[in-house]
Amino acid sequence: MSLATDAPDRSGQNLRVTRSRRNVAWTGIAAVIIVAVLAYFPYIVVTGTTNLMVQGFIVLTMATMWNLLAGYAGLVSVGQQAFVGLGAYFVLLLNIHSLSMFTALPIAAIGSGVAALPLWWLVSRLRSGYFAIGTWVLATTVFLFIQQFPALGGGTGMSLPNVPTGDTTLLEADTYWVGLAVTVAALVVTYLLLRGRTGLELTAIRDDERAARSSGVRVGRARLIVFVVAAIFCGAAGGLDAISQLIIQPSAVFSVQWTAEMAFAVVIGGIGTIEGPILGTIVYMVLEQTLQNYNAWYLIILGLVAMVIVLFARRGLWGLVDDRFHLRLFPVGYYLWPAGEGRRRFLR
Amino acid sequence: MFGVMGVVNLAHGDLAVIGGYIALAVIAITHVPVLLSFIIVVPVMALIGYLIQRTLIQAALNRSVLTTLLVTFGLSVVIENALLQFVNADSHSIGTGNAIISGSWQVTSSITIGYLPLLILAVAVIVLLALQYFMSRTKYGRLIRAVADDREAAQLSGVNYRHVFGIAAAIAFGTLGLAGIAQGMYSQFAPTTGTTTILLFAFAAVVIGGLGSLWGTLLGGIVLGVANQIGGQINAAYDPLAGFIIFLVVLVVWPQGITSRRASA
Numbered sequence: 086m087s088l089a090t091d092a093p094d095r096s097g098q099n100l101r102v103t104r105s106r107r108n109v110a111w112t113g114i115a116a117v118i119i120v121a122v123l124a125y126f127p128y129i130v131v132t133g134t135t136n137l138m139v140q141g142f143i144v145l146t147m148a149t150m151w152n153l154l155a156g157y158a159g160l161v162s163v164g165q166q167a168f169v170g171l172g173a174y175f176v177l178l179l180n181i182h183s184l185s186m187f188t189a190l191p192i193a194a195i196g197s198g199v200a201a202l203p204l205w206w207l208v209s210r211l212r213s214g215y216f217a218i219g220t221w222v223l224a225t226t227v228f229l230f231i232q233q234f235p236a237l238g239g240g241t242g243m244s245l246p247n248v249p250t251g252d253t254t255l256l257e258a259d260t261y262w263v264g265l266a267v268t269v270a271a272l273v274v275t276y277l278l279l280r281g282r283t284g285l286e287l288t289a290i291r292d293d294e295r296a297a298r299s300s301g302v303r304v305g306r307a308r309l310i311v312f313v314v315a316a317i318f319c320g321a322a323g324g325l326d327a328i329s330q331l332i333i334q335p336s337a338v339f340s341v342q343w344t345a346e347m348a349f350a351v352v353i354g355g356i357g358t359i360e361g362p363i364l365g366t367i368v369y370m371v372l373e374q375t376l377q378n379y380n381a382w383y384l385i386i387l388g389l390v391a392m393v394i395v396l397f398a399r400r401g402l403w404g405l406v407d408d409r410f411h412l413r414l415f416p417v418g419y420y421l422w423p424a425g426e427g428r429r430r431f432l433r
Numbered sequence: 434m435f436g437v438m439g440v441v442n443l444a445h446g447d448l449a450v451i452g453g454y455i456a457l458a459v460i461a462i463t464h465v466p467v468l469l470s471f472i473i474v475v476p477v478m479a480l481i482g483y484l485i486q487r488t489l490i491q492a493a494l495n496r497s498v499l500t501t502l503l504v505t506f507g508l509s510v511v512i513e514n515a516l517l518q519f520v521n522a523d524s525h526s527i528g529t530g531n532a533i534i535s536g537s538w539q540v541t542s543s544i545t546i547g548y549l550p551l552l553i554l555a556v557a558v559i560v561l562l563a564l565q566y567f568m569s570r571t572k573y574g575r576l577i578r579a580v581a582d583d584r585e586a587a588q589l590s591g592v593n594y595r596h597v598f599g600i601a602a603a604i605a606f607g608t609l610g611l612a613g614i615a616q617g618m619y620s621q622f623a624p625t626t627g628t629t630t631i632l633l634f635a636f637a638a639v640v641i642g643g644l645g646s647l648w649g650t651l652l653g654g655i656v657l658g659v660a661n662q663i664g665g666q667i668n669a670a671y672d673p674l675a676g677f678i679i680f681l682v683v684l685v686v687w688p689q690g691i692t693s694r695r696a697s698a
Contacts, residue, residue: 215441221628
């Protein structure tokens with residue numbers, strides 16, 4: 086994971102630096118085609134499938150954000166359900182004031198991001214493991230706090246009051262498109278964030294926090310950015326959950342199970358890569374669908390699989406793919422091409 | 434045990450709940466008096482602790498902090514769902530079945546102190562005293578401190594740090610077994626109690642009292658309990674909320690915890 090230092094004296098060599106070992110222009114084109122095909126889905130599949138895909142979008146959005154936190158910023162949060170719940174409740178609050186739930190979604194996402202600022206101020210004092218439990222306590226506190234408002238359904242929750250009446254097929258298709266948009270936005274923002282200056286800073290922090298700090302990397306600021314971005318998109322995922330369920334129960338939207346799902350999807354797919362969460366989400370959805378008739382079994386199996394992968398294949402399924410094919414669909418690192426040398430050094 | 438090994442175990446609360454379930458099973462099978470069930474529960478939990486430490490947690494520790502967190506979080510989720518799957522979601526409590534224990538002591542007309550909470554506090558103090566004696570006076574306590582301070586140096590001096598960590602985990606888990614029994618006797622537990630109540634409160638108590646300070650943790654626990662009782666008196670819904678708000682206030686005002694203000698000054 087660290088910089089390749091075993092290259093011979095490179096000062097006199099012509100070094101060429103590219104983003105990727107292979108030309109990946111085709112991945113961009115492929116991504117556009119995949120998104121276009123996905124956007125066309127509501128016309129060709131039954132609504133049960135689109136509902137399922139919306140669940141997939143929610144998991145993928147959250148997994149991408151958790152990966153950004155844990156895989157890049159070194160922030161293991163067990164409290165992301167705070168923002169999932171806040172996003173859902175912002176949608177509910179705005180919907181009570183007769184705002185369309187689809188208009189409410191972006192506002193809810195930004196609201197979650199704003200709420201992340203004071204929460205960051207609280208938990209940023211804690212390090213690694215303590216940060217993990219600290220975020221968990223924070224999420225529980227937010228959960229207990231929200232329950233104190235009877236107007237928002239108190240402890241039992243409530244349905245969204247202003248749901249468009251009429252064609253449910255259209256409503257479900259709209260939900261699907263919004264879900265697709267949120268997921269694509271989450272991936273694009275993560276990609277751009279990691280390609281930019283912040284991504285470089287995060288990579289430096291991940292490799293050696295002390296060295297990064299002494300080289301002038303503003304560690305706290307980079308982590309704050311990641312925390313807020315993760316809050317925005319977890320809020321969007323929560324709002325999306327509210328829109329697709331049309332009902333909000335505090336114990337469900339603030340459940341630690343959200344964090345379990347995102348963490349397991351990331352770990353199984355491969356932490357510290359953008360591709361990993363995508364692969365992990367697919368595995369997660371397949372497992373969930375296969376085992377859904379066996380109650381709690383799917384979380385037991387998912388947990389066991391995640392533990393085995395963490396211990397024995399740290400880089401997850403995508404790590405196995407990458408080892409074999411040196412493939413990066415989302416090139417955020419750099420390749421170093423020493424002149425005339427067959428083997429390339431790879432900077433990640 | 435949060436501080437000593439530098440291991441943050443996210444499955445802590447769930448393991449205490451397992452202790453509670455083991456106690457239930459022991460009482461149901463052997464019909465020992467409730468107060469003596471710890472004679473079986475504590476060694477069983479200690480053995481489980483030693484085994485989990487030597488297999489899962491040690492393997493994770495050799496890799497990274499992130500791995501440890503993910504493994505213990507995975508363990509927590511697996512335990513919780515396995516309990517839901519194989520036992521059920523019902524709450525259980527351990528009946529004391531003893532009039533003396535469930536009685537209470539009338540201090541004034543408005544304040545009563547139950548014998549059971551008093552007993553639990555006494556046990557907590559005894560356990561803390563025993564732990565302190567163990568850590569400062571015995572061979573294994575010395576070894577644990579040495580390994581916690583500098584693993585490589587301890588290893589160079591011929592210490593089998595894996596075994597030492599295992600012993601430390603065995604003690605921690607044994608204590609968790611006691612905690613599980615206490616939770617069951619005082620109130621009740623269900624599969625999800627481990628995380629929602631025990632882990633988060635234990636952590637809040639540790640932070641309020643100051644990380645790595647045994648007596649601070651006891652103080653933190655008392656502060657939390659009192660806050661929750663007062664909150665509960667004002668409005669039943671404020672019971673757990675009040676404690677967490679105290680935790681957040683302490684986090685803002687004294688990030689080092691209550692007891693270490695002098696040390697940091």
